[in-house]
Structures are given as structure tokens and as C-alpha cells.
Amino acid sequence: MIKAFLIKYGEIAIKGKNRYVFENYLVQQIKIKLKKQGEFVTKKEQGRIFVEAVSDFDYEEVLKELKKVFGIVSICPVSVLDDFDFEAIKKLAINHIEQEYEEKNFTFKVYARRANKNYPLNSMEIAKEIGSLLLEEYKELKVDVKQPQEKIMVELRNKVYIYSKEVRGLGGMPIGSAGKAMLLLSGGIDSPVAGWMIAKRGVALDAVYYHSHPYTSERAKQKVIDLAKQLGEYTGRINLHVVPFTDIQLYIYETCPHEELTIIMRRVMMQMAETIAKNNKGLALVTGESLGQVASQTIQSLTTTNAVCQLPVFRPLIALDKQEIVNISEKIGTYETSILPYEDCCTIFVAKHPVTKPNLKSIEKSERKLEKIDVLIQESLDQTEVIKI
Numbered sequence: 001m002i003k004a005f006l007i008k009y010g011e012i013a014i015k016g017k018n019r020y021v022f023e024n025y026l027v028q029q030i031k032i033k034l035k036k037q038g039e040f041v042t043k044k045e046q047g048r049i050f051v052e053a054v055s056d057f058d059y060e061e062v063l064k065e066l067k068k069v070f071g072i073v074s075i076c077p078v079s080v081l082d083d084f085d086f087e088a089i090k091k092l093a094i095n096h097i098e099q100e101y102e103e104k105n106f107t108f109k110v111y112a113r114r115a116n117k118n119y120p121l122n123s124m125e126i127a128k129e130i131g132s133l134l135l136e137e138y139k140e141l142k143v144d145v146k147q148p149q150e151k152i153m154v155e156l157r158n159k160v161y162i163y164s165k166e167v168r169g170l171g172g173m174p175i176g177s178a179g180k181a182m183l184l185l186s187g188g189i190d191s192p193v194a195g196w197m198i199a200k201r202g203v204a205l206d207a208v209y210y211h212s213h214p215y216t217s218e219r220a221k222q223k224v225i226d227l228a229k230q231l232g233e234y235t236g237r238i239n240l241h242v243v244p245f246t247d248i249q250l251y252i253y254e255t256c257p258h259e260e261l262t263i264i265m266r267r268v269m270m271q272m273a274e275t276i277a278k279n280n281k282g283l284a285l286v287t288g289e290s291l292g293q294v295a296s297q298t299i300q301s302l303t304t305t306n307a308v309c310q311l312p313v314f315r316p317l318i319a320l321d322k323q324e325i326v327n328i329s330e331k332i333g334t335y336e337t338s339i340l341p342y343e344d345c346c347t348i349f350v351a352k353h354p355v356t357k358p359n360l361k362s363i364e365k366s367e368r369k370l371e372k373i374d375v376l377i378q379e380s381l382d383q384t385e386v387i388k389i
């Protein structure tokens with residue numbers, strides 16, 4: 001049975017002197033992901049990562065987990081041997097084909113590499129010997145040196161490795177290698193996708209959700225928790241900050257011109273997210289905004305929102321169409337939850353004709369009427385519930 005995997009990574013390999021830092025993050029993420037799958041030895045080995053099971057494990061489940069680790073470009077199930085005796089290597093090759101292929105009727109080419117140049121056979125000879133062996137053993141196999149369906153890799157390094165299948169990983173950078181950010185997570189389609197995209201660049205995530213009970217229900221909150229869990233499958237631990245937002249929203253509603261509600265509310269959200277981020281080592285904010293999607297997502301609106309933030313605001317969906325966002329959300333598994341029909345606080349207090357080109361000065365003028373806002377913000381931050389996902 002296959003008990004090991006060779007993990008290949010792309011972008012990390014072109015890092016300079018601090019490449020090892022990124023490799024360490026990747027090893028750490030793999031270890032975290034496989035924790036519940038059994039016992040594994042995970043270590044760096046010559047520009048790749050080698051994962052070997054030392055207990056029983058579920059092959060499909062382990063592959064599924066590894067396919068959710070950012071930084072991995074491909075996963076090769078590998079047959080491994082400590083014995084360099086060529087007869088033993090031949091047996092390993094047969095074993096490998098037996099385990100990896102039900103139908104043995106493909107074209108193939110053997111590629112060999114050896115680290116020890118004193119080994120009695122050179123790479124060409126190893127490839128030739130193993131190729132002839134496979135042809136002899138499986139009558140339906142054919143060699144195709146130009147466009148083989150299967151590439152059989154035989155590598156003699158510190159151990160003997162034989163692999164032939166490469167399962168594609170997600171790519172990107174390992175979580176944590178690019179710091180941490182605070183995701184503004186609503187129950188919609190967009191923000192989970194935005195979080196996933198930023199996490200793919202190596203950013204660990206915390207999340208904040210503004211909950212306007214009783215205008216938004218417990219089910220709306222549960223939906224956000226479920227989305228955070230689905231996102232957590234890729235990002236690892238997320239601290240979800242559930243901020244009570246009703247009093248703030250009502251106060252803005254009573255005090256400010258209704259056409260400015262959305263933009264003022266958004267500025268308060270960003271301001272609070274920034275405070276929570278700064279208290280939790282967050283280096284940036286992330287939102288699911290996409291240019292032109294709604295009134296609060298025009299260039300003028302985004303500029304007005306940015307004006308209240310010191311931290312950088314990442315909007316990875318800014319140039320994506322709705323369908324492109326939907327496609328990603330289906331791929332990462334958040335779509336079905338996102339389309340559940342529970343209300344969001346932004347949609348409840350929305351004006352009929354919101355400003356689409358807000359002017360910062362007039363927004364600030366309206367905000368000056370919000371004399372109690374600092375007190376309300378502080379109360380709401382004090383009552384924030386932190387859910388560990």
C-alpha cells in the first residue's frame with residue numbers, strides 16, 4: 001500500500017535566502033492538516049516535502065486534506081524503499097504499478113535519477129531496466145518516449161522513490177507566511193471568496209461579522225459561522241468576532257440622511273474592524289467588494305470608505321464579475337451556504353436611492369452629528385463575542 005507522498009511546491013522554490021522560512025510554514029501547515037488523519041513524519045527533503053505515514057490512514061482522506069493546503073503545487077503518492085539492491089527496486093516498481101493502476105494498458109516512459117554517482121547502474125540504465133521489466137510483466141503496456149500517458153519516476157536519493165501520479169494542489173503560499181488580516185465576513189457569496197483568495201497568498205485570517213439582532217436572525221449568524229468553518233478548512237483556525245451592531249445602525253438611521261446610510265455604516269464597520277484587527281495582530285482588512293456591484297462599491301464610495309482606515313484594505317474581488325466569483329465559491333464549497341436566504345444587516349437599513357458618488361466632506365459633516373457614536377462603538381466592542389473556529 002502507498003504510505004508516502006512527495007509534495008512539490010512552486011513559488012516557494014524561487015525564494016532566496018529565506019526560502020527555508022516558507023518551507024517551514026508549509027511543513028507546519030501540512031502537519032496541522034494531517035493531525036486528525038493518523039501519525040505522519042513530515043520533513044523537508046531536497047526541495048520538496050516528504051510525508052510518510054507511520055500508522056494506518058485513509059489514503060483518499062489524506063489526499064483530500066493535502067489538496068486544501070495552500071503552497072502545495074502537486075502531491076505525488078510515492079512508493080519508498082530503504083534498500084538499494086536492484087532486485088528490491090524492481091519489486092518496488094511492480095508493486096507500485098499494482099497499487100496505482102487498476103487497468104494496466106497505458107503508454108509510459110521511465111525517468112530515472114540517482115544521487116549516488118557510484119551506484120552500479122547509471123540513470124539511463126536504471127530507466128531501461130525498469131522499462132523492460134514493466135513491459136515483460138504487463139503485456140498491454142507500451143513505451144512512448146515522446147508523449148507517454150504515464151511518466152514513471154524512479155529516484156535513488158537517500159531512499160528509493162517511485163512515483164507516477166501527480167495530483168494538483170492549490171498553489172499559492174502557506175498560511176501564516178504573509179502575516180494575518182481581518183476579513184469582514186457577511187453571509188453573502190463574495191466575502192468568503194475574498195477571504196479565500198487572500199489566504200491563498202499566505203495570509204492567516206480572523207473574521208468580523210456585524211450582527212443586528214433582532215433584525216438579523218440567529219440563523220443568519222449561524223450561516224456566517226458555517227461559512228467561517230468552510231473557510232477554515234483552508235485557512236486553519238479563525239477567530240470570528242461577532243459584533244452586536246443594532247444600536248449603532250439604529251442610531252445612524254435616526255441621525256443621518258438616509259441616502260448616506262450605507263456609506264456611513266460601512267465606514268463605521270471598517271473603523272471597528274480595524275480596531276479589532278490591531279488588537280489581534282491583524283495587518284490589513286479584507287472585504288468582498290467588487291467594483292460597480294452596488295452603490296457602495298463605486299470608486300468614490302471605496303475612496304470614502306478607505307479614508308477612515310489606516311490599515312491597507314484588500315479587495316481581491318475588485319475586478320471580478322459576479323459569475324467569476326460564483327465559480328470560485330462553488331469550487332471552494334461556500335456557495336450552497338452563501339445562497340441560503342437569510343438577511344444581512346446591510347440590506348435591512350438600505351435607502352431607496354443611496355449616494356453612489358459620496359463626497360467625503362459631506363459624509364464627515366453628517367457624521368459629526370453622531371455625537372454618541374464613540375460610546376456606542378465601545379459598548380459594542382465590549383460585547384463582542386469571539387467564536388473560535
Ligand SMILES: Nc1ncnc2c1ncn2[C@@H]1O[C@H](COP(=O)(O)OP(=O)(O)OP(=O)(O)O)[C@@H](O)[C@H]1O
Pocket residue numbers: 183184185186187188189190191192208209210211286287288289290293294296344345346
Ligand atoms: N454584516 C456584515 N458583517 C461583516 N462584514 C460585512 C457585513 N456586511 C457587509 N460586509 C462587508 O462589506 C462587503 C460589501 O458588502 P455588501 O453587502 O455591499 O456587498 P456584497 O457584494 O453583498 O458582499 P457579500 O456577498 O460578501 O455579502 C462584504 O463583502 C463584506 O466584506
